[in-house]
Amino acid sequence: MINALRGMKDTLSPQSEVYQYIIETCTRIAQNYGFSLIETPILEETALFKRSVGESSDIVGKENVPITDKGGNDVCLRPEGTAGVVRAFIQQKFDKAGGTRRFFYHGPMFRYERPQKGRLRQFHQFGVESFGESDVREDATIILMLKAIFDALGIAYTLEINSLGCPACMPKYRTTLVDFLATREGLCEDCERRKLTNPIRVLDCKNEHCKTLLADAPLIVDHLCFTCKEDFGTLKTILDEFGVAYTINPKLVRGLDYYSKTAFEFVSADIGAQSAIAGGGRYDRLVEFLDGKPTPGIGFAMGIERLMDLVKMPQTSRNGYYIGALCNEALSVVFELVDTKRRESKVLTTYEAKSLKNHLKIADKNEAKFCVCIGEDELANNTIG
Numbered sequence: 001m002i003n004a005l006r007g008m009k010d011t012l013s014p015q016s017e018v019y020q021y022i023i024e025t026c027t028r029i030a031q032n033y034g035f036s037l038i039e040t041p042i043l044e045e046t047a048l049f050k051r052s053v054g055e056s057s058d059i060v061g062k063e064n065v066p067i068t069d070k071g072g073n074d075v076c077l078r079p080e081g082t083a084g085v086v087r088a089f090i091q092q093k094f095d096k097a098g099g100t101r102r103f104f105y106h107g108p109m110f111r112y113e114r115p116q117k118g119r120l121r122q123f124h125q126f127g128v129e130s131f132g133e134s135d136v137r138e139d140a141t142i143i144l145m146l147k148a149i150f151d152a153l154g155i156a157y158t159l160e161i162n163s164l165g166c167p168a169c170m171p172k173y174r175t176t177l178v179d180f181l182a183t184r185e186g187l188c189e190d191c192e193r194r195k196l197t198n199p200i201r202v203l204d205c206k207n208e209h210c211k212t213l214l215a216d217a218p219l220i221v222d223h224l225c226f227t228c229k230e231d232f233g234t235l236k237t238i239l240d241e242f243g244v245a246y247t248i249n250p251k252l253v254r255g256l257d258y259y260s261k262t263a264f265e266f267v268s269a270d271i272g273a274q275s276a277i278a279g280g281g282r283y284d285r286l287v288e289f290l291d292g293k294p295t296p297g298i299g300f301a302m303g304i305e306r307l308m309d310l311v312k313m314p315q316t317s318r319n320g321y322y323i324g325a326l327c328n329e330a331l332s333v334v335f336e337l338v339d340t341k342r343r344e345s346k347v348l349t350t351y352e353a354k355s356l357k358n359h360l361k362i363a364d365k366n367e368a369k370f371c372v373c374i375g376e377d378e379l380a381n382n383t384i385g
Contacts (some may be wrong), residue, residue, distance in 0.1 A: 004025060004301060005121070006115060006121070006322070007115035007120050007121030007122065008111075008120060008121055008122040009097070009120065009122075015118075015308060017231050018308050018311055018313060018314075019197065019304060019308065019322075021122070021151070021311065021313060021314075022126070022153065022302070022304055022307055022308070022311060022338045023106055023126060023326040025149060025152050025153055026104070026106070026126045026149050026302075027104065027154060027311065029145060029147065029148050029149050029307075030128055031104075031294070033128075033141065033145050035102040035103060035104040035106070035128050035130075036102065036103060037059065037103070037240040038085055038088060038097075038103040038104070038105050038205070039105065039107070040078070040081070040084035040085060040087070040088050040105065040109075041078075042108065043047070043075050043076070043077060043078070044076065044078055044084055044087070044108070045069070045073070045074065045075055045076075045084070045315035046064065046074045046075060046076045047068060048083050048087055048290070049064070049076065049078075049079060049080075049083055051289055051290060052082070052083040052086065052286055052289060053079070053258065053291060055106050055135070059384070060124050061277055062090065063078060064076050064112065065077040065079070065110045065112050066112070066220060070328075073154065074147075075252070076110075077110035078107075078109055078110065078177060078273050079109055079110060079111045080109055080125070080301065081105050081107075081125055081129075081301055082127065082129060082258075082283070082286075082299055083104060083281065083290075085103055085127075085129045085299075086129070086138075086286055086287055086290055087212070087290060088288065089101065089103075089131055089292070089295075090290055090291065090292035090384060091151040092129065095131075095293040096294040097296045100132040100133050100134055100234065101130075101131045101132060101246070102128070102129070102131070103130075103132045104126065104127065104128045104129075104130075105125075105126070105127055105129075105131050106123050106124065106125065106126040106127070106304075107124065107125070108124050108237075109121070109124070110121055110122055110123075111123075112172075112318060113267050117128055118195075119125070119305075119306075120305060122303050122321060123303055123304070124304040124305065125301045125302060125303055125326055126301070126302050126304060127280075127300060127305065127329070128145070128299050128300060129131060129297060129298075129299035129371070130141065130142065130297065130347075131137040131232075131295050131296070131297045132288070132295055132297075132300060133298075134284065134296035135235045136231040136232075136235050136238075136262070137234075137238065139231075139235055139261075139262040139281075139282060139298055139300055140235055140238040140239065140242075142172070142280065142298055142299065142300055143159070143161075143239065143244065144242060144244070146278055146280075146300055146302070147159070147244060147266075149302075150266060151178060151280075153234055153272075153307065153312065154170055154311065154312030155268065155307060155310045155311060155312075156268065156270065156310075157266045157268055157270075157277065158246075158247065158266070158267050158268075159205050159239075159244065159245065159246040159247070159264065159265075159266055159267075160246065160247050160248075160252050160264065160265045160266075160267060161235065161236075161239075161247075161248060161262070161263070161264045162220070162226055162248065162249055162250055162251040162252040162253070162262075162263045162264070163220065163228055163229075163231070163232040163247070163250070163261055163262060163263070164200070164220055164224070164254075164259055164260050164261060164262075164263050164281070165192065165220050165223065165224055165258055165260065165261065165276040166225065166226075166227065166261055166284070167260075167285070168221055168225045168261070169220075169224050169225035169228055170220070171221050172223065172266075173200075173218070174199055174200065174222040175201075176218050176223065177199050177200065177217065177218055178195070179373055180218055180260075181195050181202060186205045186211070186214045187202070187210055187213060188205065188210050190205065190207075191205050191207070191210055199261060200220070201253060202214065203217060203253050204252075204254075205254045206329070208312075211303070214250050217251075219251070219319060220237070220250070221248070221250045222250075228261060231261060231262070232261075232309060235262060235274075236248075243323055249265075252264075254280075254281055255277060258283040258285070258286040258289065259281040259283055260281075260282055260283060260284055260285060261282040261284065262282045262298065262301075263279075263280075263281035263282075264279060264280060264281060265279035266279065266302075268306075268310060270309075270310055271306055271309070271310065272380050275328050277302060277303065277306050277307060277310070278300055278301065278302035278303075279300060279301070279383075280298070280299050280300025280301060280314065281298065281300075282296070282297070283297050283299075284296040284297060285296065294327070295362045297316065302310070315370075316369060318366050318367045318369040319343055319345075319346060319367070319368075319369050320346030320347060320348065320369060320370075321335055321341055321345060321346070321347045321348070321368055321369070321370045321371075321372055322347075322348045322349070322359070322362060322363035322366060322370070322371045322372065323338050323347060323349050323372040323373075323374075324349060324350055324353075324354060324359040324362070324363075324367035324371075324373050324374075324375060325350075325352075325353045325354075325373075325374055325375070326353060326354070326355070326356060326359075326373050326375030326376070326378075327353050327375050327376050327379075328351070328378055329376065329379060330374040330375055330376075330378070331351070331352075332376055333379065334349060334374055335349070335351075337372075337384075342377060348366050348368060350362065356373055359371060359373050361370065362370065367385070372384055
C-alpha cells in the first residue's frame, strides 16, 4: 500500500469544511480591506528565496525542498508566500507604476522539517501583502485586519509587537549586539552560524541554554532612531485607541531576514509550544533587494493547519434536497429532476431504487432540508412525494 509522504496529509470532511470556512472568512475580510487575490507558482527559482528570505534563515539553510529540473535549473517548492508575490509585483512592473497595490493569497507551502502538531512539510498559508504605503497607519491596518479575522473565527489570541529598526539605526545596533555575542560562549550551532550572517536572529533562538546566555542582550528597542521610535509610538497609540491589547516583545525578530521596523505575532496558548498562529511585519527594502524600484511593503501570513483545531465553526442548519427513486421505473425521472434542481440548490441523490425508510436515513445523514421520493404512485399521478 502506498501512503502519503511523511509530513504530508490528506484533508477530508469534516476538516475540509473547516479549511474552506477559514479561507472564505479570510478572503471576505481581506476584500473588505481592499485586497485582491493573487496566485503565484508553487515552484520558483531557489535564488528568489536566498535573496529575500536570506541564506541565514533556517528556511533556506535547512528546510528548503530543492529540485533540479530537466534544464538543470536550481528551483524549489515555495517555503513561504511573500517572496513570490514580490517577484510578481516587480515582474509586472508595478514598482515602476507607483501607487498602492494590495494582494492576498492562499495555498500550499513546503518546508523539509520534522513534522509535529500544527507543523507539516506541506502546509497551507493565508497571507496579505501591501506595497507602496510607508505610513505606519498601514501597519496598524494590517494588524487590525488580522484581529478582525481571528475575531470572526472565534480564536483567542494575544498580540506581540516590536520594532526592528531601519538602515539608519540597525547597523549601529548590530555592532553593539555582535560585540555582546563575542562575550558569550556555549551558544548552539545555529546561533554560532547566525552570529556571522544575521546576528539579530540569535535573539529568536528557542534553545533554553541560549536563552539564558542571551537574557541580558542589548535590545533594538533601546537603539531606535528618532523616526523608528516615533513610528513605533504611533503604532502603539493607534492600537490603544482601537482597544487592541498587546505586549511589547523586544526579542521578537521573526524568522525571515527581510523584516524591518514593525514586527508582530499573534500568539495562542491553546496549541502547545508552537504558539504563533500568525505573524508579519514591514519589509521596506525587499523590493529593492530583488532588483525592483525601492517600494515600501508590509504583510502577514498565517498557518491554516495551526488554526483548524481552534476555529469555532458556526451552527449549521439543514439545507438542500435529497431526491430518490422508490422503484427502478422512476430512476430516469429522478435523474432529470436532480439535474434541474441543481441549477438553483444543493441536491443529493442515489442511482438505485430504495425503500422510503432507507431514503430518509440517507437524507438525514446528509442533513438535507427536504427529502423527495418518487415511486409508482407518483409516476402514475405525475406528483412528487
